[in-house]
Amino acid sequence: MKLPRQPAAVVFDMDGLLFDTESIYERAALLAAAELGQEMDSAFFRSTVGSSWPATRERLIDLYGPTFAVDELRAVAGRIFNELVEADLPVKPGVLELLDLLDALGLPRAIATSSSRATVRRHLEAHGIVDRFHHVVAHDDCQRHKPEPDPFLRAAGLLGVAPSLCLALEDSHMGVRAASAAGMMTIMVPDLIPATEEVQGLCALVVDDLHAVRLLLETGSQ
Incomplete structure (x- = not known):
């Protein structure tokens, strides 16, 4: 080569x-969705890897509907992610x-x-x-x-x-x-x-x- x-x-x-970090982001996203009463699978998360937040946000609205608190999901996932990386990055x-x-x-x-x-x-x-x-x-x-x-x-x-x-x-x-x-x-x-x-x-x-x-x-x- x-x-x-x-x-x-x-x-x-x-x-x-x-x-x-991607595996940690995945874990945080799935836990955040569950905390907000929704399901997210690994296949969906992985389809967003490398995307910007605005693009991912649109995908989440398509998945959960226009009334879903997408920005709250991001905040909860961010909190969980930070807790996880503080322990180990x-x-x-x-x-x-x-x-x-x-x-x-x-x-x-x-x-x-x-x-x-x-x-x-x-x-x-x-x-x-x-x-x-x-x-x-x-x-x-x-x-x-x-x-x-x-x-x-x-x-x-x-x-x-x-x-x-x-x-x-x-x-x-x-x-x-x-x-x-x-x-x-x-x-x-x-x-x-x-x-x-x-x-x-x-x-x-x-x-x-x-x-x-x-x-x-x-x-x-x-």
């Missing part, structure tokens, strides 16, 4: 790629080793995420890696969100690197579509959802974890 070219910068998704395998390699190679990096800037900072600070990313593009930084390319294009602009020379790392279908639309080389590291044939076609590679990404970059730099 190898990339079409060696990247000049790397753009990371956050949830499900840097941190094992696992970093995904290979994150620290990949960051070490990027430091050694002198490759700049950014995060492009649908989460808020405050959430990004809280998660990065929890693992002492807030200073290991040069830029963050969070939810409020773009009017259009994944699967639109805007977050990745903004990240490339902040890094000062052409999108075609950026490597995007994503775990979700929405994120892969966004990165591909931005013209970036894209590697998918599946988390909750495996790659479909369509998504595989948008990726340079699909790999098991960030250790595999590190090995690709290490080999390509030699």
Whole structure:
């Protein structure tokens, strides 16, 4: 396995790629729905992974009806999520080793995420890696969100690197579509959802974890 070219910068998704948050979000969402007297299954939650809140909100209204307290569901899920991550927020395998390699190679990096800037900072600070990313593009930084390319294009602009020379790392279908639309080389590291044939076609590679990404970059730099 190898990339079409060696990247000049790397753009990371956050949830499900840097941190094992998607499974925690799923648990929180299902518990919140139950607390409000509704059922939500894993299949529905996983179909929203990588989507912005406005898009997910519309899906929830379609599911539960226009009178359902969607914003209360979000608040309850947020409370439960925060309680869960306070107890344990696992970093995904290979994150620290990949960051070490990027430091050694002198490759700049950014995060492009649908989460808020405050959430990004809280998660990065929890693992002492807030200073290991040069830029963050969070939810409020773009009017259009994944699967639109805007977050990745903004990240490339902040890094000062052409999108075609950026490597995007994503775990979700929405994120892969966004990165591909931005013209970036894209590697998918599946988390909750495996790659479909369509998504595989948008990726340079699909790999098991960030250790595999590190090995690709290490080999390509030699």
